[in-house]
Amino acid sequence: MRETWVVAAASNRYGKMKESGREAATRVAWEAIERSGLAPKDIGYTFVSNAFGVAERQAHVGPLINTSLGIPDVPSCTIESACSSSSAGLHEAFVHVAGGFADAALVVGVEKLSHLDTLASTSYFAMGADYAFETKNGATFPGLYATLADAYQHAFRTQPEMFGSIAIKNHANAALNPHAQFRKPISLDTYLNSPIIASPLRLYDCCPFSDGAAAVVVAAKEFVRTPKTEPLVIRASARSGSIGDMHDRPDLLGLPATRTAAEKAFRQAKMEPKDIDFLEVHDCFTIAEALALEDLGFYPRGSAARESLEGSTALHGRLPVNPSGGLKAKGHPVSATGAGQVVEIFEQFNGLAGARAVPKADTALAHNVGATGSSCSVHIFSRR
Structure with a gap:
């Protein structure tokens, strides 16, 4: 297995979001990719977690995020594991990158419930x-x-x-x-x-109940020759x-x-x-x-x-x-x-x-x- 790094991560402030979950997820994904020094085209797979997307009448949000990032052809998968959803997504990203199925992967987690009682x-x-x-x-x-x-x-x-x-x-x-x-x-x-x-x-x-979005970029060591950040091994x-x-x-x-x-x-x-x-x-x-x-x-x-x-x-x-x-x-x-x-x-x-x-x-x-x-x-x- 290849040595695999977290090369960037980003989050908004948790609490109540005015923007939609989809918008927040796309924004933190952009921020994480920019921090990483990689380009959206370097992403080989996107793992999205949004367990309660139906609360916004939206499922299958991965392709929508990828489209906003300019990579509509990149495969995406929705990972649901209740409160551990995006860590399950990180595990899948690790498996894909360490196993050589992708050189870099994007993990996004998002939830918005504050518009509900x-x-x-x-x-x-x-x-x-x-x-x-x-x-x-x-x-x-x-x-x-x-x-x-x-x-x-x-x-x-x-x-x-x-x-x-x-x-x-x-x-x-x-x-x-x-x-x-x-x-x-x-x-x-x-x-x-x-x-x-x-x-x-x-x-x-x-x-508390919280709205929020966070994104993580995972990449193989050999793919990131000059990291822009201090990576997490x-x-x-x-x-x-x-x-x-x-x-x-x-x-x-x-x-x-x-x-x-x-x-x-x-x-x-x-x-x-x-x-x-x-x-x-x-x-x-x-x-x-x-x-x-x-x-x-x-x-x-x-x-x-x-x-x-x-x-x-x-x-x-x-x-x-x-x-x-x-x-x-x-x-x-x-x-x-x-x-x-x-x-x-x-x-x-x-x-x-x-x-x-x-x-x-x-x-x-x-x-x-x-x-x-x-x-x-x-x-x-x-x-x-």
């Missing part, structure tokens, strides 16, 4: 769960993740302040990120006084799945797909958790960040929330986690989320992170989950 938006989000056994019977994602949080609290005797520290840390990081939906720090009092959404999860334990690209329904899982103290994908990724990269300088993990709820850190192998079971409270995962802590602000505060535009994590790593490695820069970072890991962990992608990156 809360009930409609929630209904679209819920499509990632099992309708027959979960959604139809009243389950929601806050409720499902609250079940995980409740199991964790009972098993490890965690306190609300521990989950609160995760939210506080991610809001502090997002305040430094121009791409973030929420750019205002929160206090522990603000967290503790926020309403219960699904016990024990409070409002500030939950990520893709050391590993791994995916895994697990039982979709939570009621069928034997264990509620972790997400099996994360554990399996992490094992594959570290084996592929010939690395260990101790070799990673910072992480972008899927923190759709604060409990999700704690579980991710344990399932990925960075902390023993039951310890990640305590480590957060002690400052270990802060921007200048021992292991910075979600310097972007994460899904919790940067935002969660579903199909753009995985690509957006790569944007953060690209900006960190290229000196574009400003005040949220992670000191002396040479390696990074991105972790992106679909639904309650029924699908998962783990990517490991390094400098050249």
Whole structure:
């Protein structure tokens, strides 16, 4: 397999977009290609993620984006894997480029739901769960993740302040990120006084609905002889799945797909958790960040929330986690989320992170989950 790089990445600011999803996706794709130093004609394949495009009465958006880029003859494919859609797209781009099927590929993730009311938006989000056994019977994602949080609290005797520290840390990081939906720090009092959404999860334990778009350009090392940017070497690209329904899982103290994908990724990269300088993990709820850190192998079971409270995962802590602000505060535009994590790593490695820069970072890991962990992608990156 050929050494494969991320040569550019770009994102808009998450939140509410005035433009259509198609327009936003095309704009960030142009920006990423321009950053890369490549031309649109160099793209051999486009992978687009837009899980809820039907909310804008638009499916099959890939050819429309390619046409706007001036490459209508380039093949495109829509990749849907719930919240892990664009990281699944990145995996496919890696496979195509590393395997020699294309010299360069474009990954685009986009979502727009802000023109809908809360009930409609929630209904679209819920499509990632099992309708027959979960959604139809009243389950929601806050409720499902609250079940995980409740199991964790009972098993490890965690306190609300521990989950609160995760939210506080991610809001502090997002305040430094121009791409973030929420750019205002929160206090522990603000967290503790926020309403219960699904016990024990409070409002500030939950990520927001977000519009957003992100794009990543992947290319073979041999094709990019003089990179315009500091590329990210893709050391590993791994995916895994697990039982979709939570009621069928034997264990509620972790997400099996994360554990399996992490094992594959570290084996592929010939690395260990101790070799990673910072992480972008899927923190759709604060409990999700704690579980991710344990399932990925960075902390023993039951310890990640305590480590957060002690400052270990802060921007200048021992292991910075979600310097972007994460899904919790940067935002969660579903199909753009995985690509957006790569944007953060690209900006960190290229000196574009400003005040949220992670000191002396040479390696990074991105972790992106679909639904309650029924699908998962783990990517490991390094400098050249």
